[in-house]
Amino acid sequence: MTQFGFELLATDGAARLGRVDTAHGPMDTPAFMPVGTAGTVKAMMPESVAATGAQTILGNTYHLMLRPGAERVGQLGGLHEFMQWKGPILTDSGGFQVMSLAKLRKMTEEGVAFQSHIDGSKHLLTPERSMRIQHLLDADITMAFDECTPFPATPEQAAQSMHLSMRWAKRSKEAFVSRPGYGLFGIVQGGIYHDLRAESACALRDIGFDGYAIGGLAVGEGQDLMFQTLDFTAPMLPAERPRYLMGVGKPSDIIGAVLRGVDMFDCVMPTRSGRTAQGFTRRGTVNLRNARHQDDARPLDADCACPACRQYSRAYLHHLIRSEEILGPMLLTWHNIQFYQDVMKGLRGAIAAGRVHDFADDFLATQAQGDIEPI
Numbered sequence: 029m030t031q032f033g034f035e036l037l038a039t040d041g042a043a044r045l046g047r048v049d050t051a052h053g054p055m056d057t058p059a060f061m062p063v064g065t066a067g068t069v070k071a072m073m074p075e076s077v078a079a080t081g082a083q084t085i086l087g088n089t090y091h092l093m094l095r096p097g098a099e100r101v102g103q104l105g106g107l108h109e110f111m112q113w114k115g116p117i118l119t120d121s122g123g124f125q126v127m128s129l130a131k132l133r134k135m136t137e138e139g140v141a142f143q144s145h146i147d148g149s150k151h152l153l154t155p156e157r158s159m160r161i162q163h164l165l166d167a168d169i170t171m172a173f174d175e176c177t178p179f180p181a182t183p184e185q186a187a188q189s190m191h192l193s194m195r196w197a198k199r200s201k202e203a204f205v206s207r208p209g210y211g212l213f214g215i216v217q218g219g220i221y222h223d224l225r226a227e228s229a230c231a232l233r234d235i236g237f238d239g240y241a242i243g244g245l246a247v248g249e250g251q252d253l254m255f256q257t258l259d260f261t262a263p264m265l266p267a268e269r270p271r272y273l274m275g276v277g278k279p280s281d282i283i284g285a286v287l288r289g290v291d292m293f294d295c296v297m298p299t300r301s302g303r304t305a306q307g308f309t310r311r312g313t314v315n316l317r318n319a320r321h322q323d324d325a326r327p328l329d330a331d332c333a334c335p336a337c338r339q340y341s342r343a344y345l346h347h348l349i350r351s352e353e354i355l356g357p358m359l360l361t362w363h364n365i366q367f368y369q370d371v372m373k374g375l376r377g378a379i380a381a382g383r384v385h386d387f388a389d390d391f392l393a394t395q396a397q398g399d400i401e402p403i
Protein backbone atom coordinates (compact mmCIF):
# COMPACT_ATOMS: atom_id res chain seq x y z
CA MET A 29 0.00 0.00 0.00
CA THR A 30 1.35 3.36 -1.01
CA GLN A 31 1.67 5.75 1.88
CA PHE A 32 0.84 9.39 1.19
CA GLY A 33 4.07 11.29 1.39
CA PHE A 34 6.38 13.98 0.12
CA GLU A 35 10.04 13.61 -0.68
CA LEU A 36 12.16 16.74 -1.03
CA LEU A 37 14.77 15.83 -3.67
CA ALA A 38 16.70 19.07 -4.18
CA THR A 39 16.58 22.77 -3.43
CA ASP A 40 17.90 25.78 -5.32
CA GLY A 41 17.59 28.85 -3.13
CA ALA A 42 14.02 28.64 -1.82
CA ALA A 43 12.85 26.64 -4.89
CA ARG A 44 12.16 22.97 -4.25
CA LEU A 45 12.24 19.80 -6.37
CA GLY A 46 10.15 17.02 -4.91
CA ARG A 47 7.70 14.19 -5.36
CA VAL A 48 4.29 13.58 -3.82
CA ASP A 49 3.23 9.91 -3.57
CA THR A 50 -0.47 9.04 -3.58
CA ALA A 51 -2.72 5.99 -3.91
CA HIS A 52 -3.02 6.72 -7.64
CA GLY A 53 0.63 7.36 -8.38
CA PRO A 54 3.26 10.05 -7.99
CA MET A 55 3.30 13.76 -8.77
CA ASP A 56 6.62 15.43 -9.53
CA THR A 57 6.86 18.93 -8.09
CA PRO A 58 6.79 21.81 -8.86
CA ALA A 59 3.54 20.67 -10.49
CA PHE A 60 0.70 22.31 -12.35
CA MET A 61 -2.65 20.52 -11.98
CA PRO A 62 -5.22 21.16 -14.75
CA VAL A 63 -8.72 21.92 -13.52
CA GLY A 64 -11.44 19.33 -14.24
CA THR A 65 -14.32 21.19 -12.62
CA ALA A 66 -17.25 18.90 -13.37
CA GLY A 67 -15.44 15.60 -13.84
CA THR A 68 -13.79 16.62 -17.11
CA VAL A 69 -10.92 18.85 -18.14
CA LYS A 70 -13.07 20.77 -20.59
CA ALA A 71 -12.50 19.89 -24.28
CA MET A 72 -9.89 17.22 -23.44
CA MET A 73 -9.89 13.43 -23.33
CA PRO A 74 -8.27 12.23 -20.08
CA GLU A 75 -5.54 10.38 -22.01
CA SER A 76 -4.73 13.61 -23.87
CA VAL A 77 -4.37 15.44 -20.53
CA ALA A 78 -2.00 12.69 -19.37
CA ALA A 79 -0.07 12.91 -22.67
CA THR A 80 0.93 16.50 -21.83
CA GLY A 81 2.76 15.22 -18.75
CA ALA A 82 0.08 16.35 -16.27
CA GLN A 83 -0.02 13.84 -13.41
CA THR A 84 -2.75 15.25 -11.14
CA ILE A 85 -6.03 16.97 -11.98
CA LEU A 86 -8.54 18.88 -9.87
CA GLY A 87 -12.18 18.11 -9.25
CA ASN A 88 -14.62 20.58 -7.72
CA THR A 89 -16.68 19.53 -4.71
CA TYR A 90 -19.34 22.20 -5.21
CA HIS A 91 -20.07 21.27 -8.83
CA LEU A 92 -19.93 17.50 -8.34
CA MET A 93 -22.09 17.48 -5.18
CA LEU A 94 -24.86 19.25 -7.10
CA ARG A 95 -24.47 17.33 -10.35
CA PRO A 96 -24.29 14.35 -10.62
CA GLY A 97 -24.11 14.08 -6.78
CA ALA A 98 -21.28 12.73 -4.62
CA GLU A 99 -23.23 9.62 -3.53
CA ARG A 100 -23.85 8.72 -7.18
CA VAL A 101 -20.17 9.13 -8.10
CA GLY A 102 -19.27 7.04 -5.05
CA GLN A 103 -21.63 4.24 -6.08
CA LEU A 104 -20.14 4.30 -9.57
CA GLY A 105 -16.67 3.65 -8.17
CA GLY A 106 -15.38 7.15 -7.40
CA LEU A 107 -14.23 9.97 -9.64
CA HIS A 108 -11.21 8.14 -11.13
CA GLU A 109 -13.42 5.34 -12.39
CA PHE A 110 -16.30 7.65 -13.35
CA MET A 111 -14.21 9.98 -15.54
CA GLN A 112 -11.46 7.49 -16.42
CA TRP A 113 -8.58 9.49 -14.98
CA LYS A 114 -5.95 7.05 -13.71
CA GLY A 115 -3.68 9.49 -11.86
CA PRO A 116 -4.07 11.40 -8.61
CA ILE A 117 -7.05 13.70 -8.11
CA LEU A 118 -7.18 16.71 -5.78
CA THR A 119 -10.59 18.04 -4.84
CA ASP A 120 -11.29 21.47 -3.42
CA SER A 121 -13.52 21.74 -0.35
CA GLY A 122 -16.39 23.57 -2.03
CA GLY A 123 -15.88 26.57 0.25
CA PHE A 124 -14.67 28.94 -2.44
CA GLN A 125 -17.31 28.15 -5.05
CA VAL A 126 -20.25 28.03 -2.66
CA MET A 127 -19.46 31.66 -1.84
CA SER A 128 -18.97 32.71 -5.47
CA LEU A 129 -21.67 30.69 -7.29
CA ALA A 130 -24.47 29.60 -4.94
CA LYS A 131 -27.68 31.55 -4.43
CA LEU A 132 -29.15 32.67 -1.08
CA ARG A 133 -26.19 31.47 0.93
CA LYS A 134 -25.99 31.90 4.69
CA MET A 135 -22.76 31.32 6.57
CA THR A 136 -22.80 30.28 10.23
CA GLU A 137 -20.38 28.58 12.60
CA GLU A 138 -21.86 25.26 11.43
CA GLY A 139 -21.15 25.82 7.72
CA VAL A 140 -22.79 27.36 4.66
CA ALA A 141 -26.46 26.82 3.81
CA PHE A 142 -27.23 27.61 0.18
CA GLN A 143 -29.40 27.00 -2.85
CA SER A 144 -28.01 25.32 -5.95
CA HIS A 145 -27.34 27.69 -8.85
CA ILE A 146 -28.55 24.86 -11.13
CA ASP A 147 -32.00 23.97 -9.77
CA GLY A 148 -32.51 25.95 -6.56
CA SER A 149 -32.31 22.83 -4.33
CA LYS A 150 -31.24 23.47 -0.72
CA HIS A 151 -27.95 22.19 0.70
CA LEU A 152 -25.76 22.56 3.78
CA LEU A 153 -22.01 22.37 3.32
CA THR A 154 -20.05 21.87 6.53
CA PRO A 155 -16.50 20.70 7.22
CA GLU A 156 -17.91 17.22 7.96
CA ARG A 157 -20.04 17.12 4.79
CA SER A 158 -17.14 18.39 2.67
CA MET A 159 -14.87 15.61 4.01
CA ARG A 160 -17.61 13.04 3.29
CA ILE A 161 -18.10 14.29 -0.28
CA GLN A 162 -14.37 14.29 -1.03
CA HIS A 163 -14.16 10.75 0.39
CA LEU A 164 -17.04 9.61 -1.86
CA LEU A 165 -15.26 11.20 -4.83
CA ASP A 166 -12.13 9.21 -3.83
CA ALA A 167 -9.88 12.27 -3.87
CA ASP A 168 -6.21 11.44 -3.29
CA ILE A 169 -5.78 14.92 -1.87
CA THR A 170 -8.65 16.33 0.19
CA MET A 171 -8.74 20.03 1.05
CA ALA A 172 -9.90 21.28 4.45
CA PHE A 173 -13.15 23.29 4.38
CA ASP A 174 -12.41 26.98 4.70
CA GLU A 175 -13.55 30.46 3.85
CA CYS A 176 -11.47 32.19 1.19
CA THR A 177 -11.01 35.65 2.73
CA PRO A 178 -12.01 38.25 0.14
CA PHE A 179 -9.70 41.06 -0.96
CA PRO A 180 -9.62 43.76 0.21
CA ALA A 181 -10.28 42.91 3.86
CA THR A 182 -9.43 44.95 6.96
CA PRO A 183 -7.18 43.26 9.54
CA GLU A 184 -10.29 42.68 11.69
CA GLN A 185 -12.25 41.08 8.84
CA ALA A 186 -9.28 38.95 7.79
CA ALA A 187 -8.72 37.82 11.40
CA GLN A 188 -12.36 36.88 11.94
CA SER A 189 -12.46 34.93 8.66
CA MET A 190 -9.14 33.18 9.38
CA HIS A 191 -10.23 32.17 12.89
CA LEU A 192 -13.40 30.58 11.48
CA SER A 193 -11.30 28.72 8.89
CA MET A 194 -9.01 27.42 11.64
CA ARG A 195 -11.98 26.07 13.62
CA TRP A 196 -13.24 24.46 10.42
CA ALA A 197 -9.73 23.06 9.75
CA LYS A 198 -9.83 21.27 13.11
CA ARG A 199 -13.27 19.83 12.34
CA SER A 200 -12.03 18.82 8.87
CA LYS A 201 -9.12 16.89 10.40
CA GLU A 202 -11.42 15.14 12.88
CA ALA A 203 -13.88 14.15 10.11
CA PHE A 204 -11.25 13.04 7.57
CA VAL A 205 -11.06 9.24 7.25
CA SER A 206 -7.37 8.41 7.15
CA ARG A 207 -6.36 5.65 4.70
CA PRO A 208 -3.07 4.73 3.00
CA GLY A 209 -2.16 6.89 0.01
CA TYR A 210 -4.71 9.61 0.78
CA GLY A 211 -3.82 12.98 2.27
CA LEU A 212 -5.53 16.00 3.82
CA PHE A 213 -4.24 19.54 3.28
CA GLY A 214 -4.84 22.51 5.58
CA ILE A 215 -5.22 26.00 4.11
CA VAL A 216 -3.41 29.04 5.51
CA GLN A 217 -5.53 32.19 5.47
CA GLY A 218 -4.95 35.67 6.88
CA GLY A 219 -5.08 37.90 3.82
CA ILE A 220 -1.98 39.99 3.22
CA TYR A 221 -1.20 40.35 6.95
CA HIS A 222 2.03 38.86 8.28
CA ASP A 223 0.84 38.28 11.86
CA LEU A 224 -2.40 36.63 10.73
CA ARG A 225 -0.61 34.32 8.29
CA ALA A 226 1.80 33.36 11.09
CA GLU A 227 -1.05 32.64 13.49
CA SER A 228 -2.87 30.59 10.84
CA ALA A 229 0.23 28.58 9.87
CA CYS A 230 0.91 27.88 13.55
CA ALA A 231 -2.68 26.72 14.16
CA LEU A 232 -2.55 24.37 11.17
CA ARG A 233 0.81 22.90 12.20
CA ASP A 234 -0.64 22.18 15.63
CA ILE A 235 -3.54 20.28 14.04
CA GLY A 236 -1.15 18.50 11.66
CA PHE A 237 -1.77 18.04 7.93
CA ASP A 238 -0.20 16.05 5.08
CA GLY A 239 0.30 19.25 3.07
CA TYR A 240 -0.28 22.97 3.42
CA ALA A 241 -2.05 25.25 0.98
CA ILE A 242 -1.83 29.01 0.81
CA GLY A 243 -5.35 30.31 0.25
CA GLY A 244 -6.82 33.75 -0.23
CA LEU A 245 -4.33 34.89 -2.88
CA ALA A 246 -4.91 35.64 -6.59
CA VAL A 247 -8.17 37.31 -5.53
CA GLY A 248 -7.36 40.74 -6.90
CA GLU A 249 -4.36 41.80 -4.80
CA GLY A 250 -1.96 41.80 -7.78
CA GLN A 251 1.36 40.06 -8.32
CA ASP A 252 3.51 42.33 -6.11
CA LEU A 253 1.32 41.85 -3.01
CA MET A 254 0.98 38.15 -3.74
CA PHE A 255 4.76 37.72 -3.93
CA GLN A 256 5.23 39.80 -0.75
CA THR A 257 2.72 37.58 1.06
CA LEU A 258 4.46 34.44 -0.23
CA ASP A 259 7.85 35.82 0.89
CA PHE A 260 6.76 35.63 4.51
CA THR A 261 4.16 32.83 4.35
CA ALA A 262 6.07 30.04 2.58
CA PRO A 263 8.86 29.88 5.22
CA MET A 264 6.18 29.45 7.93
CA LEU A 265 5.18 26.09 6.44
CA PRO A 266 6.89 22.78 7.33
CA ALA A 267 9.72 22.06 4.86
CA GLU A 268 8.91 18.33 4.86
CA ARG A 269 5.37 18.77 3.53
CA PRO A 270 4.14 19.88 0.07
CA ARG A 271 3.00 23.49 -0.36
CA TYR A 272 0.14 24.38 -2.67
CA LEU A 273 -0.76 27.87 -3.92
CA MET A 274 -4.44 27.68 -4.80
CA GLY A 275 -5.83 29.16 -8.01
CA VAL A 276 -2.53 30.50 -9.40
CA GLY A 277 -2.00 31.51 -12.13
CA LYS A 278 -0.19 33.12 -15.05
CA PRO A 279 3.15 31.51 -15.98
CA SER A 280 5.05 34.44 -14.42
CA ASP A 281 3.01 34.06 -11.18
CA ILE A 282 3.90 30.37 -11.01
CA ILE A 283 7.60 30.95 -11.66
CA GLY A 284 7.73 33.67 -9.00
CA ALA A 285 5.98 31.39 -6.50
CA VAL A 286 8.30 28.45 -7.27
CA LEU A 287 11.26 30.76 -6.56
CA ARG A 288 9.60 31.42 -3.17
CA GLY A 289 9.22 27.73 -2.28
CA VAL A 290 5.78 26.67 -3.57
CA ASP A 291 5.37 23.14 -4.99
CA MET A 292 1.84 22.83 -6.42
CA PHE A 293 -0.48 24.99 -8.53
CA ASP A 294 -3.85 24.92 -10.24
CA CYS A 295 -5.67 27.45 -12.38
CA VAL A 296 -8.43 27.57 -14.98
CA MET A 297 -6.33 29.96 -17.07
CA PRO A 298 -4.85 27.51 -19.64
CA THR A 299 -8.16 25.70 -20.19
CA ARG A 300 -10.45 28.74 -20.09
CA SER A 301 -8.10 30.72 -22.36
CA GLY A 302 -8.06 27.79 -24.77
CA ARG A 303 -11.80 28.22 -25.19
CA THR A 304 -11.49 31.96 -25.83
CA ALA A 305 -8.83 31.84 -28.58
CA GLN A 306 -5.89 32.70 -26.28
CA GLY A 307 -2.72 30.66 -26.73
CA PHE A 308 0.20 30.79 -24.27
CA THR A 309 3.56 30.68 -26.02
CA ARG A 310 7.21 31.09 -25.13
CA ARG A 311 6.86 34.64 -26.52
CA GLY A 312 3.76 35.58 -24.56
CA THR A 313 0.02 35.28 -25.08
CA VAL A 314 -1.39 35.18 -28.62
CA ASN A 315 -4.98 35.89 -29.66
CA LEU A 316 -5.67 33.46 -32.52
CA ARG A 317 -8.86 35.34 -33.41
CA ASN A 318 -6.73 38.21 -34.72
CA ALA A 319 -6.73 38.57 -38.54
CA ARG A 320 -2.91 38.80 -38.60
CA HIS A 321 -2.85 34.98 -38.40
CA GLN A 322 -5.11 34.25 -41.38
CA ASP A 323 -2.29 33.64 -43.88
CA ASP A 324 0.33 32.46 -41.37
CA ALA A 325 1.51 28.91 -42.15
CA ARG A 326 3.77 28.80 -39.08
CA PRO A 327 2.88 26.89 -35.90
CA LEU A 328 1.51 28.70 -32.84
CA ASP A 329 4.74 27.89 -30.97
CA ALA A 330 7.60 26.33 -32.95
CA ASP A 331 9.16 24.87 -29.78
CA CYS A 332 5.98 23.04 -28.68
CA ALA A 333 5.44 19.33 -29.36
CA CYS A 334 1.63 19.30 -28.92
CA PRO A 335 -0.63 18.28 -31.85
CA ALA A 336 -1.85 21.86 -32.37
CA CYS A 337 1.71 23.04 -33.00
CA ARG A 338 3.14 19.91 -34.63
CA GLN A 339 0.40 19.41 -37.22
CA TYR A 340 -1.42 22.69 -37.78
CA SER A 341 -0.75 26.28 -38.78
CA ARG A 342 -1.79 29.51 -37.08
CA ALA A 343 -3.93 30.11 -40.18
CA TYR A 344 -5.86 26.88 -39.57
CA LEU A 345 -6.32 27.56 -35.83
CA HIS A 346 -7.55 31.07 -36.75
CA HIS A 347 -9.98 29.57 -39.27
CA LEU A 348 -11.36 27.10 -36.69
CA ILE A 349 -11.97 29.89 -34.20
CA ARG A 350 -13.57 32.23 -36.71
CA SER A 351 -15.80 29.35 -37.88
CA GLU A 352 -16.64 28.44 -34.27
CA GLU A 353 -15.54 24.87 -34.88
CA ILE A 354 -15.23 22.70 -31.73
CA LEU A 355 -11.75 21.57 -32.79
CA GLY A 356 -10.44 25.12 -32.22
CA PRO A 357 -10.96 25.13 -28.42
CA MET A 358 -9.85 21.47 -28.29
CA LEU A 359 -6.49 22.15 -29.96
CA LEU A 360 -5.85 25.40 -28.07
CA THR A 361 -6.69 23.78 -24.72
CA TRP A 362 -4.32 20.91 -25.49
CA HIS A 363 -1.60 23.39 -26.44
CA ASN A 364 -2.08 25.54 -23.34
CA ILE A 365 -1.94 22.57 -20.97
CA GLN A 366 1.15 21.31 -22.81
CA PHE A 367 2.74 24.76 -22.47
CA TYR A 368 2.11 24.86 -18.71
CA GLN A 369 3.51 21.34 -18.30
CA ASP A 370 6.60 22.32 -20.33
CA VAL A 371 7.14 25.30 -18.01
CA MET A 372 6.92 23.01 -14.95
CA LYS A 373 9.28 20.47 -16.52
CA GLY A 374 11.71 23.27 -17.29
CA LEU A 375 11.51 24.49 -13.68
CA ARG A 376 12.11 20.97 -12.31
CA GLY A 377 15.14 20.49 -14.57
CA ALA A 378 16.51 23.91 -13.64
CA ILE A 379 16.14 23.28 -9.89
CA ALA A 380 17.91 19.91 -10.27
CA ALA A 381 20.73 21.69 -12.14
CA GLY A 382 20.93 24.55 -9.62
CA ARG A 383 20.08 27.20 -12.20
CA VAL A 384 16.44 28.04 -11.53
CA HIS A 385 17.08 31.78 -11.34
CA ASP A 386 18.71 31.73 -14.80
CA PHE A 387 15.76 29.74 -16.10
CA ALA A 388 13.33 32.29 -14.67
CA ASP A 389 15.28 35.24 -16.11
CA ASP A 390 15.50 33.63 -19.57
CA PHE A 391 11.81 32.71 -19.55
CA LEU A 392 10.64 36.19 -18.56
CA ALA A 393 13.00 37.88 -21.04
CA THR A 394 11.67 35.73 -23.90
CA GLN A 395 8.07 36.42 -22.83
CA ALA A 396 8.81 40.15 -22.83
CA GLN A 397 9.90 40.06 -26.49
CA GLY A 398 6.27 39.61 -27.48
CA ASP A 399 4.87 37.40 -30.22
CA ILE A 400 6.86 36.50 -33.35
CA GLU A 401 6.78 39.14 -36.06
CA PRO A 402 3.88 38.90 -38.55
CA ILE A 403 4.77 37.39 -41.91
Ligand SMILES: [Zn+2]
Binds near residue numbers: 328363366
Ligand atom coordinates in the same frame (compact mmCIF):
# COMPACT_ATOMS: atom_id res chain seq x y z
ZN1 LIG B 1 1.53 23.49 -28.78
